[in-house]
Amino acid sequence: MADENNLEELRELVDFLKANGIAEFEMDRGKWKVRIKFEGAAAPAAAGGLTPAQLAILMGGGGAAFPSPFAGTTPAATAAPAAASAGAAAPPEEDLHEVKSPIVGTFYESPSPGAPPFVKVGDTVEAGDTLCIVEAMKLMNEIESDVAGEIVKRIASSGQPVEYGQPLFLIRAREERRKSN
C-alpha cells in the first residue's frame, strides 16, 4: 500500500517537474532543503569561468567595468557610466539630444568663477550659442550648442574633468530633424 502511494506521489512529482521544465531536483524533507535546476541552464562553466555571452558583455557593450576618474557627476548618475557613453548609457528619454564634449579638459559652466552660468535648465538656445567652457592646457574653449532647443539638463558639473565624447548637456531639440546621438 505504502509503496503504491509512494509511486503515485513520484509520478505526480515527475509530471510536475516536467511541466515546469525542471531538469534536476533534490529534496531533503526534514526542514526542507530543496535544490532545483531548470532545463536550458548554460553548461556549467569551469570554476570561475564565464559563459560566452557573459564574456562578450564584459569585453563588449556593457562597458561599466572601466575604472575611470570620469564616473558620473552625482551619486544618482553613477548608473550612467560616463566613460562608456555613446550608446552604453541609458538612452535619453523623449529622444533628447546630448551635447558631447569635443575635447578633453575640465568643464566649467560659467565664463569665470562667480559669474553666472552661460545657460540654465529651461533656457532656450540656438545652434552656435555658447553653453560652457572646457579648459584644456590653460586655454578656455567655448563649447557651442550643435542644435537649437531647450536645455533640459546639465550633466557635467563645474570643475569636472571630461573626456572626448562625454555628455555635457541634454537639449530638447526644437526641429523635427534631430541630430543622432
Add this chain to the structure above:
Amino acid sequence: MFRKVLIANRGEIALRVISACREMGIRTVAVYSEADRNSLHVKFADEAICIGPPRSAESYLNVPAVISAAELADAEAIHPGYGLLSENANFAEVCRASNIKFIGPPPEVTRLMGEKSTARQTMKKAKVPILPGSDGIIESEAAALDWAKQVGYPVILKAVAGGGGRGMRICRNAEELPGLYQQASSEAAGAFGNGDLYMEKFIERPRHIEFQVLADEHGNVLSLGERECSIQRRHQKLIEEAPSLVVSSKLRAELGATIQKCLKDVGYWNAGTIEFLMDEDGKIYFIEMNTRIQVEHCVTEMVTGIDLVKAQLRIAAGEKLTDIITRPVTISGHAIECRINAEHPEKFTPSAGKITAFNLPGGNGVRVDTAQYAEGVVPPYYDSLIAKLICHGKDREEAMDKTQRALSQFIVQGIHTSIPLHQRIFADEEFRSGKIDTKFMERFAEREAARKAAEAGTLPTLTSPGISS
C-alpha cells in the same frame, strides 16, 4: 620612480608599457580613440580617457588632447611607445613645457638624430661609416664618373627634387654611366621640373643590421648588440632576429664602442636604435637612427635578458645605467620575431574585422605580445600589426623550429593574417640557410609564384587544420 605614467599609444605596445608599469607599481593612464573603446590597453590600465574619434590625427596624434588627458589624470610622465608621437620633437617640447616627463631623448637630440642629413653628419664626425653619397649635385657625366670611381661601383643616381623611384638609375660600371646619367636627368626634369642629380653608393643585396642602445641621463651609453631585419616587404619589416649571423663578436664590440661614444657626445637619453646596411663584403654603413623603442625590441630582450621598457622608465626617472644593468651585456642563444599582421597572406590587403577564434601558442621560449583577443575587433584605422611571436632557442635552428611549431598552434579566425605567409617563409630553404638580405622577399615571392604555377594554381594545404586562409 614615477607614481603615474600616461601611455600615449595603442595596441600591443601600449599594453607592453602598461604591463611593465604594473610590474613596477606605477599607476597607468591609457588614452584611446572611440574605435579602441574595448581595447585591452584600455581594460588593463588603471585609468582610461577617451581623447577623440577613430582617426589617429584627431586622437592619438592630437597633442592637445593627449597633454590635456595627462594633466587631468595628473600623470607625471608620458611614454610615447613607437610610431605616433614617439619621434615628434614638438610633442616632446610640449611635454617639457607642461612639466610632464617625456620618456625618451630631449627634443633637441630627437631633432638632431631623427633628421637624416644631420644624423649622417653627426655619425660621420664620430667616424661611424656612413653610406657614401655625393655632398651636393653631380654637375656632369664626367663628375659622375669621377665620383663613382672613388667610391666604387655599383652606384645609384637620384633626382635631387625627386622621390617615388623616378629620376633614379642604378649603374654598375663606367660604360653605362653616361647614358644612365642622361636618362635619369631627363626623367627628373620631366617629373619634377628639375634635372639635378646626386649619387650614392648602391648595395645590391644589403643586409639590414641595427644596434640597440640604452643611455641614461647622466652621460652613460650602452650598446646591447644587434638585430638583423633583412626580411622586409616594401620596407616594412616582417621578421627580425638577434643576433645576426653575419656580425662577429669583434664587429659587435667595435661598432658598439663607436656608437656609445658618438651618442654620449650627442647627449642621447633613453632607448634608441641605429640602423645600418651591410654590403656583400661585410662592410657596414649607417643609414638612420630611430630615437624610440622599436617594435622588434623583444628579440634583444630575449637574448640579453634585459627588460628594455622597464629600463626606459627607470632611465626617465633619473636612475643610472649601472644600477639598471648590473652585469656585462651578453648575448645568449638566438631569438626570432614574426610580425603577425591583419592582412591577406598573399595579397597583403588589410583585413579589419572581428576575431572569432583566437588561440595563442605557448611553451618554453615562446613569447606572444598582443593586444587582441577572441571576439576582439581589429579596426581599419590603424596599422595592421596585431601580434608579435617571439621564439628563443639555443641557436637559430632551434629558434626556427620553435617558431614553426608555435605558428602551427597560432589560430586566428575571422580575419586574414600573415601566419600562413610566415609558415611558408620558415619552410623556405634560403631563409633557413640564413643567407638572407633585403631582397629576400622579392625572390621568395618569385619562388612562390613558380611553385603555385607548377601546382596548377591550387593553394598548398596548410599544416594546421585550424587556420583559415
